[in-house]
Amino acid sequence: MSKSFTSVWLREPRKATSPGRSRQEIVRAAVELLDEEGLNGLSMRKLGAKLSAGATSLYWYVANKDELLELAYDEVWAAMTVPDPDEVGWRESATVLAYSMRQAMLRHPWSADLLGRLPALGPNAMHVADRMRRMFKVAGFSGMDIDFANATLTAYVFGMTSPEVAWDATMGDKDYDADEMRASVARAAAQFPDLLERINMTSYDDPRAVRAMAFDFGLLSVLDGLERRLAT
Amino acid sequence: MSKSFTSVWLREPRKATSPGRSRQEIVRAAVELLDEEGLNGLSMRKLGAKLSAGATSLYWYVANKDELLELAYDEVWAAMTVPDPDEVGWRESATVLAYSMRQAMLRHPWSADLLGRLPALGPNAMHVADRMRRMFKVAGFSGMDIDFANATLTAYVFGMTSPEVAWDATMGDKDYDADEMRASVARAAAQFPDLLERINMTSYDDPRAVRAMAFDFGLLSVLDGLERRLAT
Protein backbone atom coordinates (compact mmCIF):
# COMPACT_ATOMS: atom_id res chain seq x y z
CA MET A 1 0.00 0.00 0.00
CA SER A 2 1.41 3.39 -0.91
CA LYS A 3 0.58 6.61 0.78
CA SER A 4 0.29 9.56 -1.53
CA PHE A 5 2.27 12.72 -1.24
CA THR A 6 0.19 15.66 -0.09
CA SER A 7 0.61 19.38 -0.32
CA VAL A 8 -1.85 22.24 -0.39
CA TRP A 9 -0.97 22.87 -3.97
CA LEU A 10 -1.91 19.41 -5.08
CA ARG A 11 -5.44 19.72 -3.75
CA GLU A 12 -8.29 21.58 -5.30
CA PRO A 13 -8.65 24.93 -3.58
CA ARG A 14 -11.83 25.60 -1.67
CA LYS A 15 -14.28 27.59 -3.72
CA ALA A 16 -13.77 31.27 -3.02
CA THR A 17 -17.41 32.07 -2.51
CA SER A 18 -17.00 33.70 0.86
CA PRO A 19 -17.39 37.45 0.92
CA GLY A 20 -16.01 37.97 4.42
CA ARG A 21 -12.95 36.12 5.56
CA SER A 22 -10.99 34.52 2.80
CA ARG A 23 -8.00 32.26 2.59
CA GLN A 24 -6.05 35.06 0.97
CA GLU A 25 -6.70 37.35 3.89
CA ILE A 26 -5.69 34.74 6.43
CA VAL A 27 -2.44 34.06 4.66
CA ARG A 28 -1.65 37.75 4.49
CA ALA A 29 -2.28 38.14 8.20
CA ALA A 30 -0.14 35.09 8.88
CA VAL A 31 2.77 36.58 6.94
CA GLU A 32 2.42 39.82 8.90
CA LEU A 33 2.44 37.96 12.18
CA LEU A 34 5.41 35.89 11.09
CA ASP A 35 7.34 38.99 10.09
CA GLU A 36 6.63 40.63 13.42
CA GLU A 37 7.07 37.75 15.81
CA GLY A 38 8.93 35.01 13.99
CA LEU A 39 8.11 31.40 13.37
CA ASN A 40 7.37 30.63 16.99
CA GLY A 41 5.28 33.76 17.32
CA LEU A 42 2.63 32.39 15.03
CA SER A 43 -0.06 30.46 16.81
CA MET A 44 -3.55 29.76 15.63
CA ARG A 45 -4.98 31.60 18.61
CA LYS A 46 -2.92 34.70 18.03
CA LEU A 47 -3.74 34.65 14.35
CA GLY A 48 -7.40 34.28 15.15
CA ALA A 49 -7.25 37.22 17.52
CA LYS A 50 -5.56 39.35 14.87
CA LEU A 51 -8.46 38.63 12.56
CA SER A 52 -11.07 39.08 15.30
CA ALA A 53 -12.03 35.48 14.94
CA GLY A 54 -11.93 32.36 17.02
CA ALA A 55 -8.81 30.29 16.68
CA THR A 56 -10.62 27.26 15.38
CA SER A 57 -12.54 29.21 12.78
CA LEU A 58 -9.42 29.25 10.65
CA TYR A 59 -9.64 25.52 10.22
CA TRP A 60 -12.48 26.04 7.84
CA TYR A 61 -10.11 27.65 5.36
CA VAL A 62 -6.95 25.73 6.09
CA ALA A 63 -6.52 22.06 6.88
CA ASN A 64 -3.81 22.56 9.50
CA LYS A 65 -0.97 24.79 10.49
CA ASP A 66 1.54 23.17 8.17
CA GLU A 67 -0.68 23.93 5.24
CA LEU A 68 -0.91 27.53 6.35
CA LEU A 69 2.87 27.70 6.47
CA GLU A 70 3.08 26.27 2.98
CA LEU A 71 0.82 29.05 1.77
CA ALA A 72 2.72 31.77 3.59
CA TYR A 73 5.98 30.31 2.36
CA ASP A 74 5.01 30.67 -1.25
CA GLU A 75 4.40 34.37 -0.73
CA VAL A 76 8.11 34.82 -0.12
CA TRP A 77 8.91 33.48 -3.55
CA ALA A 78 6.79 36.19 -5.07
CA ALA A 79 9.46 38.74 -4.16
CA MET A 80 12.17 37.03 -6.21
CA THR A 81 12.88 38.25 -9.70
CA VAL A 82 14.68 36.57 -12.57
CA PRO A 83 15.35 39.08 -15.34
CA ASP A 84 15.05 37.85 -18.89
CA PRO A 85 18.44 36.30 -19.70
CA ASP A 86 17.95 37.02 -23.39
CA GLU A 87 18.11 40.70 -22.62
CA VAL A 88 20.70 40.99 -19.89
CA GLY A 89 22.70 37.78 -20.22
CA TRP A 90 22.52 34.81 -17.93
CA ARG A 91 25.16 35.95 -15.44
CA GLU A 92 23.40 39.22 -14.83
CA SER A 93 20.10 37.37 -14.59
CA ALA A 94 21.51 34.94 -12.06
CA THR A 95 23.10 37.71 -10.05
CA VAL A 96 19.88 39.66 -9.76
CA LEU A 97 18.05 36.51 -8.74
CA ALA A 98 20.65 35.73 -6.09
CA TYR A 99 20.38 39.17 -4.56
CA SER A 100 16.60 39.24 -4.62
CA MET A 101 16.51 35.81 -3.03
CA ARG A 102 18.81 36.96 -0.30
CA GLN A 103 16.73 40.09 0.16
CA ALA A 104 13.52 38.09 0.45
CA MET A 105 15.00 35.86 3.11
CA LEU A 106 16.31 38.76 5.13
CA ARG A 107 12.95 40.49 4.94
CA HIS A 108 11.06 37.37 6.03
CA PRO A 109 13.45 35.69 8.45
CA TRP A 110 11.04 32.86 9.24
CA SER A 111 11.27 31.69 5.65
CA ALA A 112 14.86 30.62 6.22
CA ASP A 113 13.64 27.85 8.46
CA LEU A 114 11.09 26.78 5.88
CA LEU A 115 13.28 26.85 2.80
CA GLY A 116 14.54 23.37 2.43
CA ARG A 117 11.99 22.03 4.84
CA LEU A 118 8.86 22.40 2.78
CA PRO A 119 8.42 21.39 -0.83
CA ALA A 120 8.32 24.51 -2.98
CA LEU A 121 5.32 23.66 -5.11
CA GLY A 122 3.38 26.91 -4.91
CA PRO A 123 2.67 28.96 -8.03
CA ASN A 124 5.21 31.63 -7.13
CA ALA A 125 7.95 29.10 -6.48
CA MET A 126 7.06 27.32 -9.71
CA HIS A 127 7.32 30.55 -11.60
CA VAL A 128 10.80 31.23 -10.29
CA ALA A 129 11.88 27.67 -11.02
CA ASP A 130 10.58 27.94 -14.54
CA ARG A 131 12.44 31.15 -15.24
CA MET A 132 15.61 29.79 -13.72
CA ARG A 133 15.43 26.83 -16.03
CA ARG A 134 15.15 29.08 -19.01
CA MET A 135 18.03 31.14 -17.69
CA PHE A 136 20.39 28.20 -17.51
CA LYS A 137 19.22 26.98 -20.89
CA VAL A 138 20.20 30.29 -22.38
CA ALA A 139 23.53 29.97 -20.61
CA GLY A 140 24.15 26.81 -22.55
CA PHE A 141 23.35 23.98 -20.18
CA SER A 142 21.33 21.04 -21.34
CA GLY A 143 19.69 17.95 -19.94
CA MET A 144 20.09 17.34 -16.26
CA ASP A 145 22.84 19.93 -16.00
CA ILE A 146 20.17 22.60 -16.14
CA ASP A 147 18.72 21.35 -12.88
CA PHE A 148 22.10 20.75 -11.34
CA ALA A 149 23.16 24.33 -12.02
CA ASN A 150 19.83 25.42 -10.68
CA ALA A 151 20.27 23.50 -7.46
CA THR A 152 23.83 24.70 -7.04
CA LEU A 153 22.97 28.37 -7.23
CA THR A 154 19.94 28.02 -5.00
CA ALA A 155 21.90 26.01 -2.48
CA TYR A 156 24.60 28.61 -2.29
CA VAL A 157 22.28 31.55 -1.71
CA PHE A 158 20.21 29.62 0.78
CA GLY A 159 23.19 28.23 2.63
CA MET A 160 24.87 31.59 2.84
CA THR A 161 21.87 33.62 3.89
CA SER A 162 20.37 31.19 6.33
CA PRO A 163 22.99 31.64 9.06
CA GLU A 164 22.89 35.35 8.41
CA VAL A 165 19.21 35.40 9.17
CA ALA A 166 19.75 33.33 12.28
CA TRP A 167 22.36 35.73 13.49
CA ASP A 168 20.04 38.69 13.09
CA ALA A 169 17.31 36.80 14.87
CA THR A 170 19.33 36.03 17.98
CA MET A 171 21.35 39.24 18.08
CA GLY A 172 19.24 41.79 16.29
CA ASP A 173 16.93 42.87 19.06
CA LYS A 174 19.38 43.03 21.90
CA ASP A 175 22.28 45.35 21.39
CA TYR A 176 25.47 43.72 22.46
CA ASP A 177 28.88 44.89 23.40
CA ALA A 178 31.21 44.22 20.48
CA ASP A 179 34.32 43.84 22.58
CA GLU A 180 32.70 41.63 25.16
CA MET A 181 31.36 39.52 22.33
CA ARG A 182 34.75 39.16 20.75
CA ALA A 183 36.26 38.21 24.09
CA SER A 184 33.63 35.53 24.65
CA VAL A 185 34.17 33.91 21.31
CA ALA A 186 37.91 34.16 21.73
CA ARG A 187 37.66 32.27 24.99
CA ALA A 188 35.74 29.49 23.28
CA ALA A 189 38.39 29.29 20.56
CA ALA A 190 41.29 29.49 22.97
CA GLN A 191 42.95 26.29 21.81
CA PHE A 192 42.99 27.18 18.14
CA PRO A 193 45.58 29.84 17.37
CA ASP A 194 44.60 30.09 13.71
CA LEU A 195 41.03 30.80 14.61
CA LEU A 196 41.99 33.28 17.28
CA GLU A 197 43.92 35.24 14.74
CA ARG A 198 40.82 35.64 12.65
CA ILE A 199 38.58 36.52 15.55
CA ASN A 200 40.80 39.36 16.57
CA MET A 201 40.97 40.57 13.01
CA THR A 202 37.31 40.48 12.10
CA SER A 203 35.37 43.64 12.65
CA TYR A 204 32.50 42.84 14.95
CA ASP A 205 31.20 46.36 14.69
CA ASP A 206 29.84 46.11 11.20
CA PRO A 207 29.01 42.46 10.58
CA ARG A 208 26.49 43.43 7.95
CA ALA A 209 29.15 44.83 5.66
CA VAL A 210 31.41 41.83 6.16
CA ARG A 211 28.61 39.46 5.31
CA ALA A 212 27.78 41.39 2.16
CA MET A 213 31.38 41.06 1.04
CA ALA A 214 31.36 37.36 1.78
CA PHE A 215 28.18 36.94 -0.23
CA ASP A 216 29.69 38.71 -3.24
CA PHE A 217 32.86 36.66 -3.04
CA GLY A 218 30.95 33.40 -2.95
CA LEU A 219 28.49 34.36 -5.64
CA LEU A 220 31.31 35.26 -7.97
CA SER A 221 32.94 31.92 -7.25
CA VAL A 222 29.79 29.92 -7.88
CA LEU A 223 29.07 31.71 -11.15
CA ASP A 224 32.65 31.27 -12.31
CA GLY A 225 32.46 27.64 -11.40
CA LEU A 226 29.26 27.15 -13.35
CA GLU A 227 30.76 28.93 -16.34
CA ARG A 228 33.69 26.58 -16.17
CA ARG A 229 31.35 23.61 -16.41
CA LEU A 230 30.03 25.02 -19.66
CA ALA A 231 33.47 24.93 -21.18
CA THR A 232 33.78 21.19 -20.83
CA MET B 1 22.49 48.63 28.63
CA SER B 2 23.80 45.79 26.59
CA LYS B 3 22.76 42.22 26.97
CA SER B 4 25.52 39.74 26.59
CA PHE B 5 25.57 36.95 24.11
CA THR B 6 25.08 33.57 25.72
CA SER B 7 25.87 30.05 24.66
CA VAL B 8 26.62 26.91 26.58
CA TRP B 9 30.16 27.05 25.39
CA LEU B 10 30.80 30.46 26.82
CA ARG B 11 29.84 29.40 30.32
CA GLU B 12 31.92 27.42 32.72
CA PRO B 13 30.77 23.83 32.65
CA ARG B 14 29.31 22.41 35.82
CA LYS B 15 31.84 20.46 37.80
CA ALA B 16 31.72 16.86 36.70
CA THR B 17 31.67 15.44 40.18
CA SER B 18 28.59 13.32 39.69
CA PRO B 19 29.27 9.63 39.37
CA GLY B 20 25.74 8.69 38.25
CA ARG B 21 24.02 10.71 35.62
CA SER B 22 26.29 13.03 33.73
CA ARG B 23 25.86 15.71 31.16
CA GLN B 24 27.71 13.55 28.67
CA GLU B 25 25.26 10.74 29.13
CA ILE B 26 22.26 13.01 28.75
CA VAL B 27 23.59 14.47 25.52
CA ARG B 28 24.27 11.02 24.12
CA ALA B 29 20.75 9.91 24.92
CA ALA B 30 19.40 13.08 23.35
CA VAL B 31 21.27 12.42 20.13
CA GLU B 32 19.89 8.89 20.05
CA LEU B 33 16.37 10.13 20.56
CA LEU B 34 16.83 12.79 17.90
CA ASP B 35 18.14 10.24 15.43
CA GLU B 36 15.19 7.98 16.07
CA GLU B 37 12.35 10.43 16.28
CA GLY B 38 13.52 13.69 14.80
CA LEU B 39 13.63 17.18 16.17
CA ASN B 40 10.01 17.19 17.25
CA GLY B 41 10.38 13.78 18.79
CA LEU B 42 12.68 15.08 21.48
CA SER B 43 10.87 16.25 24.57
CA MET B 44 12.25 16.59 28.04
CA ARG B 45 9.73 14.10 29.35
CA LYS B 46 10.60 11.48 26.75
CA LEU B 47 14.28 12.02 27.32
CA GLY B 48 13.77 11.68 31.04
CA ALA B 49 11.90 8.44 30.55
CA LYS B 50 14.70 7.09 28.36
CA LEU B 51 17.12 7.72 31.20
CA SER B 52 14.74 6.40 33.85
CA ALA B 53 14.62 9.82 35.38
CA GLY B 54 12.05 12.49 35.94
CA ALA B 55 11.76 15.05 33.21
CA THR B 56 12.69 17.95 35.42
CA SER B 57 15.76 16.23 36.80
CA LEU B 58 17.55 17.05 33.59
CA TYR B 59 17.39 20.72 34.39
CA TRP B 60 20.09 20.18 36.94
CA TYR B 61 22.57 19.39 34.20
CA VAL B 62 21.26 21.62 31.45
CA ALA B 63 19.87 25.14 31.68
CA ASN B 64 17.13 24.60 29.10
CA LYS B 65 16.26 22.71 25.98
CA ASP B 66 18.06 25.07 23.64
CA GLU B 67 21.27 24.50 25.50
CA LEU B 68 20.76 20.76 25.21
CA LEU B 69 20.32 21.16 21.48
CA GLU B 70 23.51 23.17 21.29
CA LEU B 71 25.33 20.34 22.97
CA ALA B 72 23.80 17.68 20.76
CA TYR B 73 24.48 19.79 17.72
CA ASP B 74 28.18 19.91 18.38
CA GLU B 75 28.29 16.13 18.39
CA VAL B 76 27.42 16.16 14.72
CA TRP B 77 30.52 18.17 13.93
CA ALA B 78 32.63 15.44 15.45
CA ALA B 79 31.89 13.24 12.46
CA MET B 80 33.38 15.66 9.94
CA THR B 81 36.93 15.18 8.81
CA VAL B 82 39.33 17.59 7.13
CA PRO B 83 42.39 15.73 5.85
CA ASP B 84 45.72 17.48 6.13
CA PRO B 85 45.96 19.66 3.02
CA ASP B 86 49.74 19.50 3.12
CA GLU B 87 49.53 15.82 2.40
CA VAL B 88 46.65 15.47 -0.03
CA GLY B 89 46.29 18.97 -1.46
CA TRP B 90 43.59 21.45 -0.63
CA ARG B 91 41.09 20.31 -3.25
CA GLU B 92 41.16 16.76 -2.03
CA SER B 93 40.94 18.00 1.53
CA ALA B 94 37.94 20.17 0.72
CA THR B 95 36.25 17.37 -1.18
CA VAL B 96 36.57 14.93 1.67
CA LEU B 97 35.25 17.53 4.08
CA ALA B 98 32.27 18.25 1.84
CA TYR B 99 31.33 14.59 1.62
CA SER B 100 31.75 13.95 5.31
CA MET B 101 29.66 17.01 6.10
CA ARG B 102 26.92 15.77 3.81
CA GLN B 103 27.18 12.33 5.36
CA ALA B 104 26.88 13.72 8.87
CA MET B 105 23.77 15.68 7.98
CA LEU B 106 22.11 12.72 6.33
CA ARG B 107 22.88 10.55 9.31
CA HIS B 108 21.50 13.09 11.78
CA PRO B 109 18.63 14.69 9.86
CA TRP B 110 17.64 16.93 12.75
CA SER B 111 20.97 18.71 12.50
CA ALA B 112 19.91 20.23 9.19
CA ASP B 113 17.37 22.35 11.01
CA LEU B 114 19.98 23.44 13.51
CA LEU B 115 22.83 24.21 11.14
CA GLY B 116 22.52 27.87 10.46
CA ARG B 117 20.17 28.37 13.37
CA LEU B 118 22.54 27.88 16.24
CA PRO B 119 25.98 29.38 16.62
CA ALA B 120 28.60 26.70 16.06
CA LEU B 121 30.84 27.42 19.01
CA GLY B 122 31.33 23.93 20.38
CA PRO B 123 34.76 22.36 20.52
CA ASN B 124 34.09 20.00 17.64
CA ALA B 125 32.80 22.77 15.41
CA MET B 126 35.78 24.91 16.37
CA HIS B 127 38.11 22.12 15.46
CA VAL B 128 36.61 21.79 12.00
CA ALA B 129 36.67 25.56 11.49
CA ASP B 130 40.29 25.68 12.48
CA ARG B 131 41.32 22.96 10.09
CA MET B 132 39.31 24.53 7.29
CA ARG B 133 41.15 27.77 7.81
CA ARG B 134 44.46 26.05 7.51
CA MET B 135 43.21 24.27 4.41
CA PHE B 136 42.35 27.47 2.61
CA LYS B 137 45.58 29.05 3.75
CA VAL B 138 47.47 26.22 2.12
CA ALA B 139 45.37 26.75 -0.97
CA GLY B 140 46.74 30.27 -1.18
CA PHE B 141 44.03 32.47 0.24
CA SER B 142 44.91 35.23 2.64
CA GLY B 143 43.20 37.75 4.87
CA MET B 144 39.45 37.77 4.84
CA ASP B 145 39.34 35.64 1.71
CA ILE B 146 40.13 32.65 3.88
CA ASP B 147 36.87 33.09 5.72
CA PHE B 148 34.96 33.94 2.60
CA ALA B 149 36.09 30.75 0.91
CA ASN B 150 35.25 28.92 4.09
CA ALA B 151 31.75 30.33 4.20
CA THR B 152 31.18 29.63 0.52
CA LEU B 153 32.03 25.96 0.73
CA THR B 154 30.06 25.44 3.92
CA ALA B 155 27.07 27.30 2.50
CA TYR B 156 27.04 25.15 -0.59
CA VAL B 157 27.15 21.83 1.24
CA PHE B 158 24.59 22.97 3.76
CA GLY B 159 22.27 24.47 1.17
CA MET B 160 22.44 21.43 -1.03
CA THR B 161 22.00 18.81 1.65
CA SER B 162 19.36 20.52 3.70
CA PRO B 163 16.49 20.03 1.21
CA GLU B 164 17.72 16.52 0.66
CA VAL B 165 17.33 15.77 4.31
CA ALA B 166 13.90 17.35 4.35
CA TRP B 167 12.83 15.20 1.45
CA ASP B 168 13.91 12.03 3.19
CA ALA B 169 12.12 13.13 6.32
CA THR B 170 8.75 13.65 4.67
CA MET B 171 8.97 10.82 2.16
CA GLY B 172 11.34 8.33 3.66
CA ASP B 173 9.03 6.40 5.90
CA LYS B 174 6.01 6.16 3.67
CA ASP B 175 6.62 4.45 0.40
CA TYR B 176 4.98 6.36 -2.38
CA ASP B 177 3.93 5.58 -5.89
CA ALA B 178 6.48 7.13 -8.24
CA ASP B 179 4.04 7.59 -11.11
CA GLU B 180 1.32 9.06 -8.98
CA MET B 181 3.90 11.39 -7.49
CA ARG B 182 5.07 12.54 -10.86
CA ALA B 183 1.49 13.14 -11.96
CA SER B 184 0.76 15.24 -8.91
CA VAL B 185 3.74 17.47 -9.36
CA ALA B 186 3.03 17.75 -13.04
CA ARG B 187 -0.45 18.99 -12.28
CA ALA B 188 0.98 21.70 -10.04
CA ALA B 189 3.38 22.75 -12.78
CA ALA B 190 0.78 22.62 -15.50
CA GLN B 191 1.28 26.18 -16.66
CA PHE B 192 5.02 25.94 -17.07
CA PRO B 193 5.96 23.88 -20.11
CA ASP B 194 9.68 24.10 -19.42
CA LEU B 195 9.23 22.70 -15.97
CA LEU B 196 6.91 19.99 -17.17
CA GLU B 197 9.52 18.81 -19.59
CA ARG B 198 11.94 18.29 -16.74
CA ILE B 199 9.43 16.60 -14.50
CA ASN B 200 8.68 14.00 -17.08
CA MET B 201 12.34 13.47 -17.71
CA THR B 202 13.57 13.12 -14.15
CA SER B 203 13.72 9.67 -12.75
CA TYR B 204 11.58 9.59 -9.66
CA ASP B 205 12.52 6.01 -8.99
CA ASP B 206 16.05 6.66 -7.84
CA PRO B 207 16.16 10.16 -6.42
CA ARG B 208 19.14 9.28 -4.30
CA ALA B 209 21.37 8.74 -7.29
CA VAL B 210 20.18 11.90 -8.97
CA ARG B 211 20.91 13.93 -5.88
CA ALA B 212 24.37 12.47 -5.58
CA MET B 213 25.09 13.54 -9.15
CA ALA B 214 23.78 17.01 -8.44
CA PHE B 215 26.00 17.25 -5.39
CA ASP B 216 29.08 16.29 -7.37
CA PHE B 217 28.27 18.73 -10.10
CA GLY B 218 27.84 21.60 -7.67
CA LEU B 219 30.89 20.74 -5.62
CA LEU B 220 33.04 20.70 -8.69
CA SER B 221 31.65 24.07 -9.67
CA VAL B 222 32.28 25.63 -6.29
CA LEU B 223 35.83 24.34 -6.09
CA ASP B 224 36.57 25.52 -9.62
CA GLY B 225 35.13 28.89 -8.75
CA LEU B 226 37.27 29.19 -5.65
CA GLU B 227 40.33 28.18 -7.62
CA ARG B 228 39.53 30.89 -10.10
CA ARG B 229 39.54 33.46 -7.30
CA LEU B 230 43.05 32.43 -6.46
CA ALA B 231 44.23 33.32 -9.94
CA THR B 232 43.26 36.95 -9.59
Place this chain on the structure above:
DNA sequence: GAGGGTCTCGCACAGTGTTCGAATTCACTC
Protein backbone atom coordinates in the same frame (compact mmCIF):
# COMPACT_ATOMS: atom_id res chain seq x y z
C1' DG C 1 -41.84 28.40 7.25
C1' DA C 2 -38.57 24.30 6.04
C1' DG C 3 -34.56 22.57 4.60
C1' DG C 4 -29.69 22.60 3.80
C1' DG C 5 -25.32 24.33 2.84
C1' DT C 6 -21.67 27.64 4.66
C1' DC C 7 -19.37 29.25 8.35
C1' DT C 8 -18.15 30.33 13.51
C1' DC C 9 -16.40 28.94 17.70
C1' DG C 10 -16.38 27.09 22.89
C1' DC C 11 -14.91 23.13 24.95
C1' DA C 12 -11.80 19.60 25.71
C1' DC C 13 -7.62 16.69 25.12
C1' DA C 14 -3.07 15.54 24.97
C1' DG C 15 0.99 17.52 24.59
C1' DT C 16 4.91 21.08 25.40
C1' DG C 17 9.03 23.76 28.26
C1' DT C 18 9.97 25.37 32.55
C1' DT C 19 9.63 27.13 37.69
C1' DC C 20 9.28 26.13 42.42
C1' DG C 21 9.87 24.00 46.50
C1' DA C 22 9.79 19.98 49.08
C1' DA C 23 11.96 15.54 49.61
C1' DT C 24 15.69 12.60 49.26
C1' DT C 25 20.39 11.03 48.97
C1' DC C 26 25.35 11.68 49.48
C1' DA C 27 29.95 13.12 51.48
C1' DC C 28 32.12 14.56 55.03
C1' DT C 29 33.36 16.27 59.88
C1' DC C 30 33.00 15.67 64.77
Place this chain on the structure above:
DNA sequence: GAGTGAATTCGAACACTGTGCGAGACCCTC
Protein backbone atom coordinates in the same frame (compact mmCIF):
# COMPACT_ATOMS: atom_id res chain seq x y z
C1' DG D 1 27.81 6.30 64.36
C1' DA D 2 25.42 11.07 64.48
C1' DG D 3 24.87 15.34 62.50
C1' DT D 4 25.18 18.78 59.00
C1' DG D 5 25.22 20.96 54.74
C1' DA D 6 25.52 20.39 49.95
C1' DA D 7 24.18 17.76 45.85
C1' DT D 8 20.62 15.80 43.38
C1' DT D 9 15.84 14.19 42.33
C1' DC D 10 11.24 14.99 41.01
C1' DG D 11 5.92 15.81 41.56
C1' DA D 12 2.79 19.47 41.02
C1' DA D 13 1.52 23.37 38.63
C1' DC D 14 1.39 27.13 34.99
C1' DA D 15 0.87 28.94 30.73
C1' DC D 16 1.12 27.65 26.44
C1' DT D 17 0.49 24.78 21.89
C1' DG D 18 -2.40 22.36 17.60
C1' DT D 19 -6.52 20.47 16.65
C1' DG D 20 -11.15 17.17 16.71
C1' DC D 21 -15.85 17.56 17.80
C1' DG D 22 -20.31 19.13 17.90
C1' DA D 23 -23.53 22.70 18.78
C1' DG D 24 -25.20 26.71 17.05
C1' DA D 25 -25.72 30.79 13.73
C1' DC D 26 -26.22 32.75 9.37
C1' DC D 27 -28.16 32.90 4.62
C1' DC D 28 -30.10 31.35 0.27
C1' DT D 29 -33.70 28.58 -2.24
C1' DC D 30 -38.03 26.23 -2.40
